Amino acid sequence: MTKLYIEQILKMRMAVYQAGIKVGIWKDINLLGASDMMNYIFTKSGQIAYYNLIVEYMRKEHDVITGGSYFLYKMPVQIEKEIMDFLKNGSIDFTSLIQDPEEYLQSMDTIVTDHCFTTINIGSFTLNEIDSILRLCASHYRYSFQYGVKSYPYFD
Numbered sequence: 001m002t003k004l005y006i007e008q009i010l011k012m013r014m015a016v017y018q019a020g021i022k023v024g025i026w027k028d029i030n031l032l033g034a035s036d037m038m039n040y041i042f043t044k045s046g047q048i049a050y051y052n053l054i055v056e057y058m059r060k061e062h063d064v065i066t067g068g069s070y071f072l073y074k075m076p077v078q079i080e081k082e083i084m085d086f087l088k089n090g091s092i093d094f095t096s097l098i099q100d101p102e103e104y105l106q107s108m109d110t111i112v113t114d115h116c117f118t119t120i121n122i123g124s125f126t127l128n129e130i131d132s133i134l135r136l137c138a139s140h141y142r143y144s145f146q147y148g149v150k151s152y153p154y155f156d
Contacts, residue, residue: 001079005130006086009079011097011104012134013072016141017054018101023145026061029053035095048087051094062152065119071154072137076125108138115143115151122153 021028034053039046058073065071074080087094098104113122113136122136123129133155140153 001082001127001130003086005127006083007092007097008130008134009072009075009083010092010094012108012137013055013058014094014098015101015104015108016072016137017058018098019105019141019145020061022101023148025145025148026057029057045088047094048084051087064150065152065154069121069154069156070125071152072134072141105138105142108135109142111135111139113139115140117147117149117151119150119152119154122155124156 017026020026035046035050038049038053042049055073062071062073065074070076075083086092111132120140122133122140125133137153140151143149144151
């Protein structure tokens with residue numbers, strides 16, 4: 001997987017997390033001191049620990065998606081491994097990837113789609129479709145945030 005794809009996934013994950021906090025869909029774990037605590041406990045890998053905390057928190061928030069389905073915060077094992085390897089290289093500060101989450105989601109929301117008030121299947125995961133999958137995610141999460149519903153996208 002390319003560096004660009006990894007950065008796109010990280011940006012979308014952070015944008016969705018931050019935008020959801022802003023509209024009150026989920027809580028900001030940083031208000032509990034999560035980032036500072038991870039940096040204190042894991043002095044050399046605090047950022048990775050904080051990232052993992054966010055991902056696990058978001059997986060819990062998406063508990064309506066069950067079974068073998070994938071979604072923005074639970075991708076195939078090989079993809080998750082490549083993201084983690086990328087973060088371990090320390091070549092990016094994932095917390096500063098997104099300055100304005102709403103603006104980023106709006107810029108990615110370019111695919112016309114039908115929305116619903118529940119989870120929605122947006123297709124199958126393939127590497128060459130990452131951009132489309134992320135754009136569909138942006139569309140559904142924006143809808144979810146605008147209407148206060150758990151309309152979370154998932155894929156096979």
